[in-house]
Structures are given as C-alpha cells and as structure tokens.
Amino acid sequence: xxxxxxxxxxxxxxxxxxxxxxxxxxxxxxxxxxxxxxxxxxxxxxxxxxxxxxxxxxxxxxxxxxxxxxxxxxxxxxxxxxxxxxxxxxxxxxxxxxxxxxxxxxxxxxxxxxxxxxxxxxxxxxxxxxxxxxxxxxxxxxxxxxxxxxxxxxxxxxxxxxxxxxxxxxxxxxxxxxxxxxxxxxxxxxxxxxxxxxxxxxxxxxxxxxxxxxxxxxxxxxxxxxxxxxxxxxxxxxxxxxxxxxxxxxxxxxxxxxxxxxxxxxxxxxxxxxxxxxxxxxxxxxxxxxxxxxxxxxxxxxxxxxxxxxxxxxxxxxxxxxxxxxxxxxxxxxxxxxxxxxxxxxxxxxxxxxxxxxxxxxxxxxxxxxxxxxxxxxxxx
Ligand SMILES: C[S@@+](CC[C@H](N)C(=O)[O-])C[C@H]1O[C@@H](n2cnc3c(N)ncnc32)[C@H](O)[C@@H]1O
Numbered sequence: 001x002x003x004x005x006x007x008x009x010x011x012x013x014x015x016x017x018x019x020x021x022x023x024x025x026x027x028x029x030x031x032x033x034x035x036x037x038x039x040x041x042x043x044x045x046x047x048x049x050x051x052x053x054x055x056x057x058x059x060x061x062x063x064x065x066x067x068x069x070x071x072x073x074x075x076x077x078x079x080x081x082x083x084x085x086x087x088x089x090x091x092x093x094x095x096x097x098x099x100x101x102x103x104x105x106x107x108x109x110x111x112x113x114x115x116x117x118x119x120x121x122x123x124x125x126x127x128x129x130x131x132x133x134x135x136x137x138x139x140x141x142x143x144x145x146x147x148x149x150x151x152x153x154x155x156x157x158x159x160x161x162x163x164x165x166x167x168x169x170x171x172x173x174x175x176x177x178x179x180x181x182x183x184x185x186x187x188x189x190x191x192x193x194x195x196x197x198x199x200x201x202x203x204x205x206x207x208x209x210x211x212x213x214x215x216x217x218x219x220x221x222x223x224x225x226x227x228x229x230x231x232x233x234x235x236x237x238x239x240x241x242x243x244x245x246x247x248x249x250x251x252x253x254x255x256x257x258x259x260x261x262x263x264x265x266x267x268x269x270x271x272x273x274x275x276x277x278x279x280x281x282x283x284x285x286x287x288x289x290x291x292x293x294x295x296x297x298x299x300x301x302x303x304x305x306x307x308x309x310x311x312x313x314x315x316x317x318x319x320x321x322x323x324x325x326x327x328x329x330x331x332x333x334x335x336x337x338x339x340x341x342x343x344x345x346x347x348x349x350x351x352x353x354x355x356x357x358x359x360x361x362x363x364x365x366x367x368x369x370x371x372x373x374x375x376x377x378x379x380x381x
Pocket of ligand 1: 206
C-alpha cells in the first residue's frame with residue numbers, strides 16, 4: 001500500500017462554510033453512449049463538469065498523494081474481494097427502528113476489514129477512526145460536504161481534533177467528490193425550479209439526512225421556500241433548525257419522522273398534504289435509491305411511485321443514484337465499510353422509472369464527470 005509521507009501538510013484556511021461547487025461545463029450526450037436503450041430514452045442526458053472548491057485549496061502534490069492512498073487501499077480491497085475474502089454483501093436497508101439506539105453497524109460485518117485497517121492505520125488519525133464509527137449515519141456525510149468546517153469530532157464524551165491528513169482525505173476521495181458534485185447539480189436544478197416560480201415553493205426533501213444539501217440548494221437559490229424534511233433518523237432531523245440558522249435559510253422548515261419505505265405511511269402523508277393544499281412542487285431525494293432493491297427488500301419502483309404521487313402536477317422530482325460503472329467502488333464498500341449500496345446502470349434507473357408508471361421521456365439525466373452518481377430530474381405533466 002502507498003505510504004503516507006507528506007511533509008508540511010497543513011489545513012487550508014476555511015472560506016465560506018459548506019460551499020457548493022461550480023458547474024463549469026455541460027454537454028449533451030447520446031443515450032447509446034451510456035448504454036441506454038432507445039425505448040427508455042430520456043429527454044436528455046447531460047455530462048456535467050463540476051469544479052470542486054475543496055480540492056483546489058490543497059497543493060496538487062498533496063491531492064495526488066491522497067488519491068494514490070485511496071487507489072492503493074481500493075486495490076487491496078478489490079483483489080481480496082475477487083479472491084473471495086469478502087463480498088459486497090447485501091442486508092437490510094439501514095433504518096433506525098428505535099429512536100434511543102443510534103444507527104450502528106457491526107464493524108466487520110460489512111466490507112473488507114483488512115483493507116480498511118491498512119488504510120486507517122496508515123492514516124493514523126483518531127479523528128478518522130471516530131468518523132468511521134459515524135457510518136452509516138448521514139452525519140458522516142457532513143464532514144465530506146465541508147472537510148474544513150469542523151475543528152473537532154465529538155463522540156460520547158471524547159473530542160478528537162481533526163488533523164490535516166483526514167481533511168485531505170475527506171477532500172480528495174472519489175466518494176466525497178461525488179457526494180459534493182451531486183449536491184451541486186441538485187442545487188442547480190432546484191434553483192432553476194425555484195426561480196421559475198414567484199418564491200415560496202413547497203419543497204419536500206425525502207431521506208433528508210443532515211439536511212445540508214437541501215439547505216445549500218435553498219441558500220444558493222436565494223429564494224424562500226416552504227421546506228418539509230422527512231427521514232427516520234431523529235438526530236439528523238434535529239439538526240435542521242440549527243443548520244437553517246447557520247446558513248441563513250429563508251422561508252419555513254418543518255420536519256417529520258417517517259419510514260419512507262412504508263407505502264401506506266407515504267400515501268397517508270400524500271393525502272394529508274393534499275387536504276392542506278401543501279402538495280410539494282419540488283421533491284428531492286438524494287442518497288436513498290441505493291438502499292432499495294430486491295436484496296434489500298424494498299421495491300425501487302413502488303418507492304418512487306409513492307413519492308411521485310405526492311408531487312403536484314407541473315412539479316419536478318429529483319433523485320440521485322450511484323452508478324454501477326463508477327470508479328473505485330471497493331473503496332466505499334470495502335475500505336470505508338459503508339453498508340451495502342445497490343449501484344445501478346443508467347438503463348436500470350430508467351427501467352425503474354418506467355416500472356413506476358412514469359414516462360421516461362419526461363426525465364433529464366445529469367452525469368457529473370467524476371462518474372460516481374447520476375442525478376435524474378423528472379418533470380410531472
Ligand atoms: C445517505 S443518507 C442521505 C442524506 C441526504 N439526502 C444527503 O444527500 O446527504 C440516507 C438517509 O436516508 C435515511 N433513511 C434510510 N432509511 C430510511 C427509511 N426507511 N425511512 C426514512 N429515512 C430513511 C437515513 O436516516 C439517512 O438520513
């Protein structure tokens with residue numbers, strides 16, 4: 001494995017907190033270029049280049065060094081997976097059934113403990129180890145969305161100062177870049193929807209997690225919205241107000257704890273919102289489609305249909321999905337030991353959308369050039 005030797009590594013000065021990237025180039029491509037069959041063709045497929053503010057802050061040699069570490073750890077995990085030492089084993093979608101018990105996972109139940117230990121030992125950071133214990137909670141994503149934001153990470157009574165090596169890794173690994181680029185694209189799509197309205201748009205964030213991507217999008221739009229956040233993780237929902245104040249979000253924010261995979265609960269929410277004339281014109285669901293699929297006991301089309309039913313006619317639903325042709329998949333599932341992620345091809349995503357009864361010609365697909373996620377915007381007639 002690549003050795004961690006970086007002289008004079010220091011943390012760049014943080015600028016504005018929780019910055020989004022910038023879309024610097026976009027180009028339409030043909031469906032066949034990403035294996036999409038003619039019968040499922042969407043309205044458009046656009047390749048998007050996103051400039052990431054958290055990479056350019058580091059000297060290039062440090063970025064390359066961090067990338068080399070990621071690649072060599074992923075290679076160990078891949079070699080060991082192909083040799084049968086571990087598997088990308090599916091299991092239940094993670095869900096916190098008991099509000100008093102935090103979301104946890106048995107460390108060695110997922111991924112490759114050997115590759116993981118090699119990587120984290122090499123990093124030699126108690127803060128990085130404590131961060132790993134946050135997985136799979138959405139809290140872990142906060143540190144990837146802004147690797148410079150927090151001075152320390154607190155776990156129970158212990159506080160771990162976050163070192164420069166850990167911040168560099170959070171800045172340069174592919175999954176962190178993908179999580180930031182999907183937020184940038186999502187924010188840009190939401191901004192377009194908001195600016196086409198006179199403000200006050202009813203917006204539903206499904207599996208909102210830390211709520212940060214939705215809040216970033218709202219701040220970027222600079223317009224007020226009536227934001228409703230649904231998730232099962234109470235801790236994440238509790239952060240909403242805190243973040244709304246810190247980021248200066250305009251409009252109103254409400255939260256509701258709901259099992260989004262429960263079709264009846266979603267139908268009830270839909271009926272309630274309809275009766276109150278509060279059906280959303282914008283629904284955003286990042287980072288949740290990966291937790292659907294037959295191996296996880298959640299039918300993705302049924303789940304999508306339940307969200308689609310909530311949407312106002314003329315509204316837009318935006319979803320994210322990790323791509324099966326992404327680079328370094330064994331880093332996320334093997335080295336970081338993130339629980340099972342159901343990756344899909346663009347064609348598979350479109351098939352799920354078609355199976356939900358939605359015409360795929362109403363879809364616009366955006367593919368950030370880092371290759372990790374696809375973001376799909378579906379316009380409801
Ligand atoms: C990977 S996070 C994504 C969070 C956020 N949308 C983002 O992009 O940063 C997935 C979220 O889904 C939530 N979740 C998972 N299963 C759920 C369920 N059955 N019902 C409600 N929320 C669920 C988790 O609590 C977590 O906050």
